[in-house]
Amino acid sequence: AQSVTQPDIHITVSEGASLELRCNYSYGATPYLFWYVQSPGQGLQLLLKYFSGDTLVQGIKGFEAEFKRSQSSFNLRKPSVHWSDAAEYFCAVGVGKGGKLIFGQGTELSVKP
Amino acid sequence: GAVVSQHPSRVICKSGTSVKIECRSLDFQATTMFWYRQFPKQSLMLMATSNEGSKATYEQGVEKDKFLINHASLTLSTLTVTSAHPEDSSFYICSARPGHRMNTEAFFGQGTRLTVV
Numbered sequence: 001a002q003s004v005t006q007p008d009i010h011i012t013v014s015e016g017a018s019l020e021l022r023c024n025y026s027y028g029a030t031p032y033l034f035w036y037v038q039s040p041g042q043g044l045q046l047l048l049k050y051f052s053g054d055t056l057v058q059g060i061k062g063f064e065a066e067f068k069r070s071q072s073s074f075n076l077r078k079p080s081v082h083w084s085d086a087a088e089y090f091c092a093v094g095v096g097k098g099g100k101l102i103f104g105q106g107t108e109l110s111v112k113p
Numbered sequence: 114g115a116v117v118s119q120h121p122s123r124v125i126c127k128s129g130t131s132v133k134i135e136c137r138s139l140d141f142q143a144t145t146m147f148w149y150r151q152f153p154k155q156s157l158m159l160m161a162t163s164n165e166g167s168k169a170t171y172e173q174g175v176e177k178d179k180f181l182i183n184h185a186s187l188t189l190s191t192l193t194v195t196s197a198h199p200e201d202s203s204f205y206i207c208s209a210r211p212g213h214r215m216n217t218e219a220f221f222g223q224g225t226r227l228t229v230v
Contacts, residue, residue: 043117
């Protein structure tokens with residue numbers, strides 16, 4: 001069955017420090033992978049996506065993610081975190097012909113001054 | 114970028130009444146729309162997939178008669194929570210996907226906070 005695992009429920013980093021959020025997926029075919037960010041009480045904003053091609057994808061707000069097929073991973077990274085990055089982050093895999101998304105449990109990011 | 118508008122953003126209703134939530138794609142035609150439910154501090158769970166002009170496909174465990182989905186046009190899908198009860202209180206989010214290609218991303222509405230009292 002398709003699934004997405006985000007092992008870290010909550011991460012706290014200092015402002016200016018680097019960030020890596022982990023995501024592992026289980027899917028039998030070539031995955032379409034996404035990272036979304038959600039502020040409290042809001043919808044989801046797409047940070048970046050992987051469909052094919054270069055396994056290192058660049059997104060908005062200075063985020064990037066690397067697709068590693070051998071590890072079934074799609075980790076999100078940012079070299080220097082800003083206080084405004086504090087939010088909930090969701091990794092998702094697109095499945096089936098209809099393109100529905102299976103989400104991970106989410107990682108809540110807190111940023112220390 | 115593409116915009117999906119969801120209305121209302123918040124609604125409080127009495128137990129036993131029905132509530133309709135609208136999801137509109139403002140600048141593109143959405144052949145497919147998705148409805149998700151999110152409990153506090155939890156992930157999004159797909160409830161159903163709706164395609165314009167056809168019946169919605171519900172995920173396992175979702176009551177079709179309770180969560181009525183209509184996708185009457187290429188820009189509008191509605192979710193009606195019928196005979197709402199306090200356990201239906203949740204955050205409901207829609208997303209819309211333009212076109213039929215698999216590598217087309219979906220765009221999300223801002224969500225609707227439903228509170229049943």
